[in-house]
Amino acid sequence: MAAMTVSPAARTFPSAPRGVSMPHGAFGLGGLRLTVRGRVVLIAVAVLVSGAFLGLGGRAFASDPGRPTEVTVHTVAPGETLWGYARQVAAPGEDVRDVVAHLLDLNELSSVALTVGQTILLPAA
Known part of the structure; x- marks a missing residue:
């Protein structure tokens, strides 16, 4: 007897009618x-x-858009620091670190380093 070979395209499945191959779906995953x-x-x-x-x-x-702040323009003199300005404008009982953060934000500064002759904005109060 000669061995009979079946091509993969001609394979049939038990649930399919004889001689008809099952579809393999759009991705070839039929029967998965x-x-x-x-x-x-x-x-x-x-x-x-x-x-x-x-x-x-x-x-x-x-967040809210924030309240407008009345400011004064100040030119930095030798020996002046942002922390010194924060101590001057801080309200009684207010944390100086919060005031420094507000001054950094108000002046759009990335650090507390100031240079002589630089102009900064300080709250008028």
Whole structure:
């Protein structure tokens, strides 16, 4: 007897009528089945990805545009520091560190270093 070879395209499946091959879907995944472990992994990945997106959305903060501040323009003299200005304009009981942070923001400075002759804005009060 001669051995009969069957090409992959001619293979048939028990549920298909004789001589008809099953379609393999758009991605060639016809007949693909997930095991219980595969379903658990797929659900866990979906939960982690959606949780990451929900976590990022929960960190949005809104702020008011801020109140206008009356300021005076001051030219830095030798020996003057931003911390010294903060002590002068701080209200009684107000933390000087907060005032320094406000002055940095008001003048759009990246550090507390000042140079002689530089002009800065100070709150008028």
